[in-house]
Amino acid sequence: MSSKAITTRKEDYSQWYLDVVEAADLAENSSVRGCMVIKPYGYALWENMQKILDAKFKVTGVANAYFPIFIPKSFFEREAQHVEGFAKECAVVTHHRLEMDEATGKLIPAGPLDEPLIVRPTSETIIYDTFSRWVQSYRDLPLLINQWANIVRWEMRTRLFLRSMEFLWQEGHTAHATEKEANERARQMIEVYKDFFENYLAIPIIAGQKTESEKFAGADCTYCVEAMMQDGKALQAGTSHMLGQNFAKPFNVSFLDEKGENQFVWQTSWGVSTRMIGGLIMAHGDDKGMIMPPRIAPLQVVVATIFTNEKEKEIVSVVANDLVLKLKEQGLSVKLDDRDERPGVKFYEWEKKGVPLRIEIGPKDVQNKKAVLVRRDTSEKQIVDISKVSATTIDLLEEIQKSLFERALLYQKNKTKEINDFKKFEKFIAEEEGFVIANWCGDEKCEAEIKEKTKATIRCIPFEGSEADGDCLCGKKGKYKVIFAKAY
């Protein structure tokens, strides 16, 4: 447990982020460059995310399966854009054992492989090779599969959760008889993600479509959910790709339709990852540390006892234990902190970890049949009759969940400006924080030029409100209204 002070957001936002990851005990860098260790508290958060998402996927008819971690090099090469997108940063397995080198006395790679294997940076190719065997007839469609897996991308500049060489994710892969149905599925999963982000992570989402230059390597088009972090930058929180027949053709995923004719399937893939944890920190955290939205929190309530001697400890423990039991019966995730530590030390630890609600019980409280409830998000205190703690806790957790979302939404709205003049745009991006709504001509060159000059990218063409109503920043006729921002 670190007891180092957390850098403030104002002072250095990047350092604040890393300090919170450490202070909340979520993850750390490992001895393998760019690979992280997800610590128990961070992993418990990931397990909650998995549980909720997994249930949501299953409701839409998706089943889980598992596919090989290795992808033959030749599979990658079959889809030109795909290999282009991933060849520059992938872990390549070239040997299958270690052997003693007699000259140096050291172990060296031996048993060279005929064909190198790539550690999956995404699994379209290996999964669709499998789909080509699973899909024969229109009766086998739609095929709706998801995989929870680890992924490796050889990132040069890494950052815990946000960009790491290895990360955990889910990747959904579906195959459909028609283009329309595939496109609907790709859009449906964006709705699932949006619902999850807004209603569980309390992070407001802008959903839309990526531009051609920002889409997934191998997709016809990429849909995305984008979120604003507290420094005004965008986080691409999840993507869903309409793959068209780009993989179906090289991997021969085809079926006999009702007329007995052979057709290629239409496909989608979609994913979210441990990156969401980074987003959660940056959307809600404050200078005291992490703030967990109650619906996703590994620990929703901590009951901290206050005492100055053994006798007091005994008295408050009875009441505290009883309360913990009652709260657990309500289905809440609760921890009792009755350690022999100063109250301040105990409070600070759970604040750093972002536990939504702290309940304090001291000898006086026991005497008065009261307890003190402290909200993590606002630091507000309430003194509550011990008999009403359980009901009040449930209300407060709902209230915190709602209030975190509203706060983030207000923040996003306040930090989003409509600007259609390039000078003003440039100045805003350079000097202020937030998203810019602007008309865009639809030209990739214009997009690239703006990116080069300002480092801002088009985050998406939003599903809602993307009709142009004026000229592009470059002066040409606007085609869409889009969201520009600097991004993680």
Added chain:
Amino acid sequence: MSSKAITTRKEDYSQWYLDVVEAADLAENSSVRGCMVIKPYGYALWENMQKILDAKFKVTGVANAYFPIFIPKSFFEREAQHVEGFAKECAVVTHHRLEMDEATGKLIPAGPLDEPLIVRPTSETIIYDTFSRWVQSYRDLPLLINQWANIVRWEMRTRLFLRSMEFLWQEGHTAHATEKEANERARQMIEVYKDFFENYLAIPIIAGQKTESEKFAGADCTYCVEAMMQDGKALQAGTSHMLGQNFAKPFNVSFLDEKGENQFVWQTSWGVSTRMIGGLIMAHGDDKGMIMPPRIAPLQVVVATIFTNEKEKEIVSVVANDLVLKLKEQGLSVKLDDRDERPGVKFYEWEKKGVPLRIEIGPKDVQNKKAVLVRRDTSEKQIVDISKVSATTIDLLEEIQKSLFERALLYQKNKTKEINDFKKFEKFIAEEEGFVIANWCGDEKCEAEIKEKTKATIRCIPFEGSEADGDCLCGKKGKYKVIFAKAY
């Protein structure tokens, strides 16, 4: 779905096994040599195993975390036996990108790494490197961590679930202040596994200790759970290792004890894997396919409707739907099969998949307010009043669970012989099936000689009844009574 006939066990047990994996739609070989694809039905079984085990681990105080997939070569080299055990079969990552070779126009590995990385064949080294940072004081102990992960071992002869290049598993890793406590934890986890195998998978277990020559590479000693398959061979179903201080020393996992003195920790590691699915098939399956014990079955009940025309279909569907709902309310996992297929086709499919109980409803049944319940394990049929189906189903599932275990236990007892004469031993192993209980002198050379001559190995020195009561097969004085068998 395969409609190919399943080879009988008598005909060819190995082929029967592969046929059942295919017929039950559990897994298949992928295009990557030795790597399997776990299909949705097989993965749902794995998810059930995970859920139950995970809860059992957590009850004992274990928390989940996640560690890097890559292990630096130098980490392996720090524990001599460990590297010896794994160097011969590991995937070695040597490059971090693919680059176009201008001469051939092909992508070739580029960006050579300074130090090769090994794809984890087990994670002791990378985890204990992390533990060395997590453990400082006796207050940090015991440290009880588990990881659910994928593992790669470059096996030359692979077999779905039983031996594959990549498999899924859990690996628990703990650190303790004392040798005694570590040893107790290693033994405790064997009890957890035994409980899981016997009470959920319905597979009787012989728990014991491995001999020196069969223990884990780097352990002081290895405890194991061994199970008998229907061909009389043993399956090592799970292991728990007392690692002593063998890793603590090279990885410097040490702590200040209560006296302020620096001490190395004592460690354990323990794991079970997707291999359990192979064990489940071979313990219970029959010539019709898989048999799932109800407590682990992805589908516990299938309700299959019988009809010859649309009107009948409509009538039976109403009753069937109602029944499915009632069974689901009981917390059961139920599927309605109302496809327009012949009853035989429907029944056969769920038989192959081993669904413990089938409920048939046809127009006559509806008229008589009855349903037909058919046990997968015994094929016994019962005609039951529709109002009593729900209660009877619950009883029958319990009965099937119990009966599968008892059948397997009886089988194991009948196929276990006590033999203390080498000629008889050799003949038994060559011509019959099963386990042999025999006195053993404790000498590794004797053990190796028996293995060479008969292919039988010492599966374990059982926790119960291992006191020698006569001479070893080699004629020397017996030290232990052990279990010999051929093994997977």
